[in-house]
Amino acid sequence: MTAQTHDDLIAELATELPAWLPTQRWFAGKDRAVTAVRPVSWTTLLDGDPLLIHLVVEVDQEDRTEPYQLLVGSRQAQVPDVSSSASIGLESGLTCYEASGDADLTAVLLELMARGTTVGELTFETEEGAELETGLRAHPITSEQSNTSLVYGRQYILKMFRKLSPGLNKDLRLHRALREVGCHHVADPLGSITGVLDGEPTTIGMLQRFMPDAADGWVMATTSVRDLMADPSMAPEELGGDFAGEASRLGAAVATVHADLRRALGTEPAGADDLDEAVTVMVERLDRVAADVPALAVHVPALRETFEAVRSITSPVEMQYVHGDLHLGQVLRTLSGWLLLDFEGEPAASVAERSRLRSALRDVAGMLRSFDYAAQQLLVGRADDPVLTDQAMSWARRNRDAFCEGYAEVAGTDPRDEAVLLRAFELDKAVYEVSYEHANRPDWLSVPLASITRIMTEGS
Amino acid sequence: MTDDQTTAPAPDGALAGLDDTPHTGEGIEADGTLVEPHSEDFGHAEQAPAQPDWFKRAVFYEVLVRAFADSNGDGTGDLRGLAGKLDYLQWLGVDCLWLPPFYASPLRDGGYDISDFRAVLPEFGTVDDFVYLLEEAHKRNIRVITDLVLNHTSDAHPWFQQSRNDPEGPYGDYYVWSDDHSAYADARVIFVDTESSNWTYDPVRGQFFWHRFFSHQPDLNFENEAVQEAMIDTLRFWLDLGIDGFRLDAVPYLFEEEGTNGENLPRTHEYLRKVREVVDREYPGRILLAEANQWPADVVEYFGNADVGGDECHMAFHFPLMPRIFMAVRRESRFPISEILQQTPQIPSGTQWGIFLRNHDELTLEMVTDDERDYMYAEYAKDPRMKANIGIRRRLAPLLENDRNQLELFTAMLLSLPGSPVLYYGDEIGMGDNIWLGDRDAVRTPMQWSPDRNAGFSRADPGRVYLPPIMDPTYGYAAINVEAQQDNAASLLNWTRRMIAVRKQHSAFAEGEFVDLGGSNPSVLSYLRRWERPDGELDLVLCVNNLSRFPQPVELELGTYEGFIPLELTGDVRFPRIGELPYLLTLPGHGFYWFQLSRLGDEGERRSKV
């Protein structure tokens, strides 16, 4: 039986998508209106009733055009058990919906992968040596996500990348490289789905071992902070919920992953122009953000000076593959220790930027910023309370230090010793946060601003 | 006999207070053999009703004879006093008593320094009193086990006296003697605070003797077949009287061997198999419980060969679990518990762990010194409050600041984690400790029965009671005692009793497979206990524990049990059916739930009785 291509259905569906896409959590273009949606490729994975079509569309938003992938499901005989927000509309007499929540349909993806099948332009394959159990039902994870991840049973997690970029996805590439050198701090990659975009084979999905025993780092850290805030008179080290031991083991895990990435993919010394360019990018961002956010203005001269200082670093700086978007929400505490997730890199950066070699201190800076966020998140929206603020600060200090100590134990050098670069990266991240909070969560603006003040005064 | 021996002191000379009772060394045969009491000299207790594998589902209760009840008004608890309280223990739901040593002893090591394996410490009564206790306990379907130290004796034991005085006599080779102190240099000194070497010079014999513990506790020489047999005969003596088993103290150290650390040696295991054979052949249904304070992976060796369901000890204590439970609640994180259980190997089918929250010993981290386990040590030792509790003896209630919610949470975990729970006397009413009494005695104060004089423990003049009962306003016997708590339906005692009863209705708690459910909330420890009943039906229990003092939500992945209905076990409250999506529960601070999961729909629930 040759599967029908369902061209008419897809064409009709496309007319509904400009209104529907912005209602989806994972849609990255919520900042401006969708002007047009064009189907670029589609593949029928299940034909008949129910129907499952894999669809890639190009989304026009003013001057920007970006590809996204969808799983379109449709049933005649039975109403699917998915939320109403998944419903796209009635096309050619069929109710169509986003199918990632329909466990009957998503089971097919795992099946195809286990068999190593090619359907049209889509190639489903397992990683070398991986044997998959099939017949598992999946449900999407409920956490806030820019992609859509499906958990099969308690065994696997399949991440379907939503916004696509041509080529081998960096997340998959680094996971493979780390697995090859036997890294224990990532979830094993087990399979992938590859499509074609702009004529290039393109990763659209990645299957990994799911860790049912895991809790994410953000939840772990904020559990500790919660404990602290309830006993404002106690020092963090005296608290039952002290996190320093975990923070230190996390630091060691991050340092191990960095070493493994170097081992797998090599390093390059940073040249003077690398540093110059980094400074230029940081200063440009500073100017852009300061223009939008008046509260940042007072810090601009000092920040600029801190960034400029990077140009005069004379000690060698090593460039390597890094995580690129490391924070507490990207790490998992499992029974066998800390794992790092999601090596795609900073979501706001272009693909080219993401795959550049960088200093490992970028990741360290990202995690240090995250400790600040975790410490202060309970203060957001509360009236100023100097005692609680002090508590939050000392929690963050204790755990940032513990993280760096754990990192240093593995790396042999303490990231805090490279103060000029680390400070610049931390502040650059904070400036980015200022712009993000300004646009999205004005209540939280105080968090990066307070950090900037702290880092600037600590440094002087 | 040489002149030397005729002038030597009587072999039982070092035994105090045994003149009127049968005891070892009261006579001596022409060939130098000591006269020892025989089990035929005493009555024998009827056995408790036979129940295969009873220890796998038993609730154990550690009780110090000295501390429980004084029958003769001399101020010290005794065997007859304990026998008089069996109704209470039966009411509570206790299945087996564990008595620390009650043998004749100079009491330089809490009775673990045994000077006669065949006599009872006179303050506690006689061998006949023990048989009476056994008889009364068995009538109530309560079993009794006691500590037996195989590794060494007190230096007051007539065997040792004979050994040091008559090197050529029948006991000359009962201990490990040497002309110098250079042998076995790789064996560590365990009590580093009091002992500088494992060898001590004996001026009487003019040789050094080997001791892994105190220098007043010489190690028996297990190389000597006669010693191996003598110790098995010691076991037979008590087994003949009707005892239900032994906790074998300090088992890892029986043999020594040059070039090794003298722990867990193959020959030690070989001997334990020999002991087990005797028990299985001559006394089926009686048990051996190993005290080996080591990492679970090493302790598992003491269960023996898994292919035959275990051929050494029936039970062993799981030591690292206890400090991890404290750590987990302190950190509000399930990881300390989940990790240690994940690292705990499968045990043979015929064996069971013993688990406990508190016992007469201190909170110890002895077993976590290894490099890759320094996690626990680092966490514990860095935390001033936890550190303050290492190496000292505290009771459960003061350790938990008398917080009823935490007491319940800890007890609920004790009763639902894998293993047979061991309660420590008095913890069921939330007794306190008395740190002014010194470390050893702080947790050995008299059981608090009533608000009457001496807490109802003894009619002696208060000045004669072996230790003063606790009298402070929070934990004193005026406030905390069995009588008051029995009358109060909401008391900790009645709560504990109900929980024990619930546990007994579900074999899953005792024998079920343990499945950690993990989950995204690190403060909630949830697990399934899954047991296939002989009739093929599943007994499934779901336990959810909030380790945090704050209320917590949890989403449980129960996909495999879609369509099952959770029935809350303490109140028989039916919860919503499990669907395909994660199952959402909310728990109050330090709250917990026990559910039975059953497929039964409207026909009503059925408790799985064994």
Ligand SMILES: Nc1ncnc2c1ncn2[C@@H]1O[C@H](COP(=O)(O)OP(=O)(O)O)[C@@H](O)[C@H]1O
């Ligand atoms: N292997 C895994 N095991 C368990 N949970 C996982 C695993 N991978 C991801 N998760 C959960 O899914 C969330 C999102 O995963 P992530 O890879 O970061 O997706 P995204 O790129 O959309 O951010 C994580 O924060 C984590 O909670």
Ligand SMILES: [Mg+2]
């Ligand atoms: Mg992520």
